[in-house]
Amino acid sequence: MSSYSWKLTYFGPYEITSQVFYSTLHSYCLVNIKPLLPGHVLVVSNRIVPRFTDLNANEVTDLYMTVQKVQRMLAKVYFKDPESEKGGFGGKLEDGAFNVAMQDGVSAGQTVPHVHVHIIPRPKDSPQNDQIYDRMESEEGNVGGALWDRSRPVNQGKFAKPEESERKNRTEEEMVKEANFFREQMELVD
Numbered sequence: 063m064s065s066y067s068w069k070l071t072y073f074g075p076y077e078i079t080s081q082v083f084y085s086t087l088h089s090y091c092l093v094n095i096k097p098l099l100p101g102h103v104l105v106v107s108n109r110i111v112p113r114f115t116d117l118n119a120n121e122v123t124d125l126y127m128t129v130q131k132v133q134r135m136l137a138k139v140y141f142k143d144p145e146s147e148k149g150g151f152g153g154k155l156e157d158g159a160f161n162v163a164m165q166d167g168v169s170a171g172q173t174v175p176h177v178h179v180h181i182i183p184r185p186k187d188s189p190q191n192d193q194i195y196d197r198m199e200s201e202e203g204n205v206g207g208a209l210w211d212r213s214r215p216v217n218q219g220k221f222a223k224p225e226e227s228e229r230k231n232r233t234e235e236e237m238v239k240e241a242n243f244f245r246e247q248m249e250l251v252d
């Protein structure tokens with residue numbers, strides 16, 4: 063059972079109450095100030111702890127169950143329903159893909175020391191010529207990441223690389239508008 067309440071909420075040191083669009087017993091979801099692609103949101107643990115291993119079993123379960131629910135919501139919003147005659151949205155999970163990622167610690171690129179999972183919807187027609195993991199900071203210097211890269215599927219497993227100049231902090235107004243919309247959409251998914 064989950065519910066949304068307007069309680070004062072922090073993402074690491076940042077007060078982000080108005081950007082929260084869903085909350086559960088142990089987690090909450092917020093819209094991103096600098097999305098790499100449309101729909102790039104974060105699922106965050108309620109407890110402000112930096113490392114994934116700081117979470118207990120209930121918190122881990124809650125965090126990733128919430129990730130799944132947010133994926134179902136994002137699919138409806140960003141993926142096209144192939145059966146829609148007008149080419150409309152309202153798609154299902156299988157009508158697209160996602161990047162689901164966590165940077166667990168500073169040398170893995172984590173910039174906000176508060177456990178969070180990135181979710182980025184990838185519609186089927188989204189461009190494949192991207193390097194989103196490269197942009198998730200410091201991966202070139204990360205031996206583990208570099209090793210993992212050797213076996214990573216080439217074309218479809220990477221985060222997008224928008225030009226840095228296109229990546230501006232969004233205004234509070236934009237973020238609140240998106241959070242309000244996602245909050246309504248979350249009511250419509252199981």
Ligand code: AMP
Nearest residue numbers: 076078093094095096165171172173174
């Ligand atoms: P990471 O680099 O994995 O720690 O990810 C931090 C994420 O938080 C990035 O996607 C940032 O764009 C996002 N972010 C940082 N500060 C804020 C904020 N005040 N509100 C929303 N998102 C934020």
